[in-house]
Amino acid sequence: MSRPPTAAQRRVIDAADPVSGRLRGTPAQLAALVKHGLAFRHPRPPHDHFLTPAGHRIRETPETAPPEPAPAQPSTGVFTARAGGEEEPPDTGPGRAREVHSAWQGLLELRRMTNPDGATDRPCGWERAHLVQAAALALEAAGQRPAGGGQEGYRVRATPQPEAVAVRAEDPSALSACAAALERAGWQTGEYTEPRTRARYLLASPRRV
Incomplete structure (x- = not known):
């Protein structure tokens, strides 16, 4: 793109679905x-309409100039996958x-549209660029509970x-359940032991084939 998007276009980009990149705006x-x-x-x-990789980069780049005033509208919030460890108890x-x-x-x-063969059983490029959020979404979508507010659950960390x-959980059975959920979502996992604390944890990576 030879010039930055207008403020109105930037608002459309910023309002895109944070995962799929689906856009809403006027036809123009x-x-x-x-x-x-x-x-x-x-x-x-x-x-x-969906964001291209260039559109996603624009969305993730802070604006360098103040935007035009946007029309007043109710705030709907932006979905964020829970990686665990938030101060508030997880919303269930x-x-x-x-x-x-x-x-x-x-x-x-997004997997269907961006994986070369249209496969939905393995992660796509967006997930490889947003590992913590992608793994946390896979876990939460599978019904696993994130830790938070003093409650036990999983924690996903870079x-x-x-x-x-790395995925950690106090309960060994919860750690096994997280491994199974990630593998069903197209990730490969391995269980390891921290040398110092002897705590068990998972290393999880997006599967390529």
């Missing part, structure tokens, strides 16, 4: 984003369950190893 706004290589129109009905209500289900379905659609996250 969406067409402009397609023209500049920041979005594409899906060939199958209902022909929704029906509203959160719907959000997690919707995010997981969006991620499967590691120095490329394309690998």
Whole structure:
């Protein structure tokens, strides 16, 4: 793209679904984003528009200039997968369950669209670039409980190893359940022991084949 998006286009980009990149906007706004290589129109009905990799980069880059005032509208929040360790107890209500289900379905659609063979049984490029969030979403979508607010559960953390996250849980059976959930979601896992504390943990990586 030869010039940065307008403030109106930037608002459309920023409001994209955080997982699938699905866009909502006026036909003119969406067409402009397609023209500049920041979005594409899906060939199958209902022909929704999604961010391209360039669009995702724009979305993840802080704005350098103040945006135009946006029309007042209610805040709906942005979905964030729970990696565990948050101060508040994890929300397990029906509203959160719907959000997690919707995010997981969006991620499967993103796999279908971006994996070369359209496979949905293994992670895609977005997941490899957002390892902690992707693994946490896979766990929460499988019904695993994140730690938080004094409650036990899983914790997903980045590691120095490329394309690998560490998953910890106090309960050995919960750790096994996390391994099974990640493997069903297309990840490969291995169980290891911390040399100093002797605590067991998982190393999980997105499967490539």
